Amino acid sequence: SLGVAGRVPHSNHGRTSHQNTLPGELHGDFPVIPKPGSGVATDLLLSQDRMSTALSGATTKVNVAGKYLTFVLGSESYGLQVLKIREIIRLTDITSVPQMPAYVRGVINLRGKIIPVVDLRLKFGLAQAETTERTCIVVVQVAWGSGVKSLMGLVVDDVEEVTNIGSGDIEETPDFGTALDTTYILGMAKVKGKVKTLLDIDKIVTDEAIREAA
DSSP states (O other), rough: OOESSSOOBBBTTTTOOOOSSOOGGGGGGGOOOTTTTHHHHHHHHHHHHHHHHHHHHHHBBBBEEEEEEEEEEEEEEEEEEOOOOOEEEEEOOOOTTOOOOTTTTEEEEEETTTEEEHHHHTTOOOOOOOTTTEEEEEEEEEEEESOOOEEEEESEEEEEEEEOOGGEEEEEOOOOOTTOTTTEEEEEEEEEEEEEEEEOOOHOOOOHHHHHOO
């Protein structure tokens, strides 16, 4: 179940003070080609053009609806599936591990269990930011390719809220070109007039370096 240690998403009325629990919804388990020039060919081409136009203007929905914890990195908002989250804790002392990439901050002792910590800002190529009282670690459960599951901490600037996002509010990831890998993005969600990027955490942390730290 999703536990909380001193972190609270803020409400719609501004930031809230740190408490020991999140809202109630956070509790629980966190599931025959015609001949060219023929009338038939012309009709077929017109039909194809109309279909292509309709498809290009249509909004493609993605079936990843459900509850998400939204959080902030810089000025952008992201979402993680609640079922992947185990708890949210204050930023604590992180022990560095030699020869790890910069985005692997190190490891922490979580009630006797050593887990790796990844700075999502650095992982996404964003500039490193100063730590504030809102900076926290989101502890998630990730599944490696072998099927083995383990815990991992994600450093984020702030957490916002748990929200239920319907399929009608989620669109496919735009095509940014072949040079960019967007397989870690589940979709783009429209929440309260803003766009939030929904993340597949299992694909974000598949790096060999992170696997070694785990």
